[in-house]
Amino acid sequence: MICGVRPVIEALRSGRNVERLLVRRDAGGEGIRELKELAKDREVPWQPVPPEKLDRLTRTEHQGVIAFLSQVEEQDLDGVIAQAYDKGEDPFIVALDSVTDVRNMGAIARSAECFGAHALLVPKQGTARLGPDAVKSSAGALVRKPVCRVMSLTDALKRAREHGLRIVACTEKGDVSLADADLTGPIVVVMGSEETGISPAMLRLADQLVRIDMAGKIGSLNVSVATGIVLNQVLQRRLKQN
Numbered sequence: 001m002i003c004g005v006r007p008v009i010e011a012l013r014s015g016r017n018v019e020r021l022l023v024r025r026d027a028g029g030e031g032i033r034e035l036k037e038l039a040k041d042r043e044v045p046w047q048p049v050p051p052e053k054l055d056r057l058t059r060t061e062h063q064g065v066i067a068f069l070s071q072v073e074e075q076d077l078d079g080v081i082a083q084a085y086d087k088g089e090d091p092f093i094v095a096l097d098s099v100t101d102v103r104n105m106g107a108i109a110r111s112a113e114c115f116g117a118h119a120l121l122v123p124k125q126g127t128a129r130l131g132p133d134a135v136k137s138s139a140g141a142l143v144r145k146p147v148c149r150v151m152s153l154t155d156a157l158k159r160a161r162e163h164g165l166r167i168v169a170c171t172e173k174g175d176v177s178l179a180d181a182d183l184t185g186p187i188v189v190v191m192g193s194e195e196t197g198i199s200p201a202m203l204r205l206a207d208q209l210v211r212i213d214m215a216g217k218i219g220s221l222n223v224s225v226a227t228g229i230v231l232n233q234v235l236q237r238r239l240k241q242n
Helices: 005-013 030-041 051-057 077-086 102-114 132-137 153-162 200-205 223-241
Strands: 018-024 046-049 065-069 092-097 119-123 147-150 166-170 187-192 208-211
Touching: 005 018, 005 030, 005 065, 018 030, 018 051, 046 051, 077 092, 077 119, 077 147, 077 153, 092 102, 092 153, 092 223, 102 119, 102 132, 102 223, 119 153, 147 153, 153 166, 153 187, 153 200, 166 200, 166 223, 187 223
Parallel strands: 018 046, 092 119, 092 187, 119 147, 166 187, 166 208
Antiparallel strands: 018 065
């Protein structure tokens, strides 16, 4: 964490990997206005909070502002896709819609690394922090595997489609079994949270809705387990092609 108006402003100006900001609800003044403008320019989300929350997080004088730094470097989605094509490979991206548990985030990153995905695609808001707990859960995969953080996941998926990637959403509402799904070629696999699944806007964007067939009475899997199953299937299809 970085505390204080001026230190946070300097962190934003210098390009530090600021993940998000907490700003005291009633904070004002020129420094706060400058800070909010910088956050907007750099697409860093900020949240107004009561002063008690800031006091609980640190004993340092925070002046109404705390910034969280991420250990994970952000990558550009367009650049990651272009690099995959340049290597003669079909881009393979894993997009996560509202996955908020850091252990799930870490486990998914580990699966992405193991099964050959080129990058993770996650929104900057409404998602798990990419902090030490997530990195630990990923067995270090989060610092090796490119992570693309975007303000709008919907817009990012549209950009991926412009680059020739098909969007495959894994949902219990899927009309195609994973065993029969087309998982070849340039692809984005979209996974949603256990609580709400994939948002309707994302489902409408998908080229294919895929379900994982199950035999038990429990109707859903942990999102990290489900992601591992899907990514393994993508890898298997790619290995057969080669």
